[in-house]
Amino acid sequence: MQYFYVFLVGGAFCAIGQVLIDYTKLTPARILTSYVVAGVILGGLGVYQYLVDFAGAGATVPLTGFGNLMAQGVREAVDQYGLIGALMGGFTAGSAGLAAAILFGLLAALVFKPKDKS
Amino acid sequence: MPIPLGRSTFAMNRPPSVLASAAVGGKKEGEDPMAQWFDEIHNDTTFGEKTWEKAESRFQQRACQLALKKAKIAPEQVKLLLAGDLLNQCISSSYGVKELMIPFFGLYGACSTMTEALALASLLGDNGVIDPILAVTSSHFCSAERQFRYPLEYGGQRPPTAQWTATASGAALVGKSSKPPYLKAVTIGTIQDLGVHDINNMGAAMAPAAAATLLTYFADTGTQPHQYDGIFTGDLGQVGSKLFYQLLAQQQVNVTSIHQDCGCLIFDAKTQDVHAGGSGCGCAASMGCGYLMRQLEMGKLHHVLFLATGALMSTVSCQQGCSIPCISHLVYLSTDPTPVFQGG
Amino acid sequence: MKLTPQEYDAMIQKTVPPTQSGRTIPAAFLVGGLICVLGQGLTDLYLLFLPQQQASTLASVTLVFLSALFTGLGLYPKLAKFAGAGTLVPITGFSNSVTSPALEFKSEGFVLGLGAKLFTLSGPVIAYGVITSVIYGVIYYFTGLGG
Structure with missing residues (x-):
């Protein structure tokens, strides 16, 4: 049953994204940016965690989950270090995802060649 | 010397x-x-080169070599080369033709470059002083994607109005001869901008340019569509072609029975997943220098108006929110050498 | 053309083919949902020998890896053509937006090509995500919102 909720919530996030692609002039980069910003805001308001508890990866895998992670990180950093934590938490929480994306992106670029589409 | 008919037709x-x-x-x-x-x-669209830009240059070089070979003319005999492409500073042309060592003018007319070059070749070649002139242009799907859109491996969806940049090149050698097809008239287009901003709908942006140039040609020459057996537009694609008909219909002009669009011809929209059709300088160039010229040579067509269309925006102008200025130049190709005079 | 941009826009709207949302939205839902299910499966697998936080992070890292691999093999854009937002919105889409320019602009060198262009698509995501998180951090410090 847990996996059904994961599928449902994760799918719903993507379906909303598709509505934005089909019916607005938003470019993919703007949609991704909006998702992360929305994730930070929903995480900051404390509501996103309910979705994570309910749907697990269905809420953490979409980029809103990345935003929520940043909000969490900021909260922890502020708790620990005070105001300066506001500058630290976002990157700290997102560091694994970012470093992995850069590392694997670089490795893929070294190994593979761009291909024509047809 | 070319004879002016109206302001922009010669x-x-x-x-x-x-x-x-x-x-x-x-x-x-x-x-x-x-x-x-x-x-x-x-089939190897890299042409064995390391970059897509170099590959595109090779396509252009190859088109030049083949045209010269067919005409049995050596590069040293050619007086002028007119070339252009889509890439910044027209690098495909510069690198593609540099080894031919032909006096060179670089052009930028985006996808209208083929008829821009043919129109200039006609005007410059009419008095026979500059003869022969080689006109060439190209585009490459991969080099265009990475300059104008997204990296090739980026996962995105193309909207139904998007067009597919052709990986192709076309070259034509223009000079005095008693052999058809003849370049009998040209109309130089003006920039048309009806406020289209969507770079995924170039056909819509370019349709007014094609319609305006065609109407100017008919008005300047006093001719009617039924006097021609073919009207070939550049790369309006399916959406742009429909809009082109609607714009002409507003002026009571109907060309649907003789009109073909290079963007619709070059790919099979049903099986090749190209959405609204083909685009790029190489689309009109290859259809014009391949299919169209062969039809004229074989005598299947006799009086053809060829109007390639170009969208003159850049990535900068798009990001700054400017609408897309477009242009179309017309050349009249005919199997009959008699010059055109006003009124027919 | 004796036509205003507004009149021409109306003409365009009547002419353009409609987006095939009846196909694209279910496709996005299906593929996006399945990527999340894969993420959950990986998390549950890693939970067998890791604590929750690390298992979840490692699952994300695995998805990022798979996306980079599929991007390099040229398969990700093929899937994306079908799935649309289904491959854009999950973290795999973020990974694809880092890997694809890295691969593409390698031809302009490792520093100004690969290194600089790596962030052409993902840069705004990171920038605005971090900025929003900083603003939230300041608000949280003063108000305790969301704590």
Whole structure:
């Protein structure tokens, strides 16, 4: 049953994204940016965690989950270090995802060649 | 000297011929019904080069070589080369033709470059002083994607109005001869901008330019569509072609029975997943220098108006929110050498 | 053309083919949902020998890896053509937006090509995500919102 909720919530996030692609002039980069910003805001308001508890990866895998992670990180950093934590938490929480994306992106670029589409 | 008919149409006094023309295409271009009209199909679209830009240059070089070979003319005999492409500072042309060592003018007319070059070749070649002139242009799907859109491996969806940049090149050698087809008249287009901002709907942006240039030509020459057996537009695609008909219909002009669009011809929209059709300088160039010229040479067509269309925006102007200015230049190709005069 | 941009826009709207949302939205839902299910499966697998936080992070890292691999093999854009937002919105889409320019602009060198262009698509995501998180951090410090 847990996996059904994961599928449902994760799918719903993507379906909303598709509505934005089909019916607005938003470019993919703007949609991704909006998702992360929305994730930070929903995480900051404390509501996103309910979705994570309910749907697990269905809420953490979409980029809103990345935003929520940043909000969490900021909260922890502020708790620990005070105001300066506001500058630290976002990157700290997102560091694994970012470093992995850069590392694997670089490795893929070294190994593979761009291909024509047809 | 060319004879002015109205402000922007010129009839050639002694119409120069297209001595020879050649079209080169990539893999996708070789998979459609138009494949037979290409002189060469290169399934390896890298052309063995390390970058897409160099590959595109090679396509252009190859089209030049083939056109010269067909005309049995050595590069040293050519007086002028007119070339352009889509890439910044027209690098495909510069690198593609540099080894031919032909006096060179670089052009930028985006996808209208083929008729821009043919129109200039007609005007410059009419009095026979500059003879022969080689006109060439190209585009490459991969180099265009990475300059104008997204990296090739980026996962995105193309909207139904998007067009597919052709990987192709076309070259035509223009000079005095008694062999058809003849370049009898040209109309130089003005920039048209009806406020289209969507770079995924270039056909819509360019349709007004094609319609305006065609209407100017009919008005300046006093001719009617029924006096021609073919009107070939550049790469309006399916959406742009429909809009082109609607714009002409507003002026009571109907060309639907004789009109063909290079963007609709070059790919099979049903099987090749190109959405609204083909685009890019190489689309009109390869269809014009391949399919169209062969039809004229074989006598299947006799009086053809060829108008390639170009969208003159850049990535900068798009990001700054500017609408897309477009242009279309017309050349009148005919199997009959008699010069055109006002009124027919 | 004796036509205003507004009149022409109306003409365009009547002419353009409609987006095939009846196909694209279910496709996005299906593929996006399945990527999340894969993420959950990986998390549950890693939970067998890791604590929750690390298992979840490692699952994300695995998805990022798979996306980079599929991007390099040229398969990700093929899937994306079908799935649309289904491959854009999950973290795999973020990974694809880092890998694809890295691969593409390698030809302009490792520093100004690969290194600089790596962030052409993902840069705004990171920038605005971090900025929003900083603003939230300041608000949280003063108000305790969301704590």
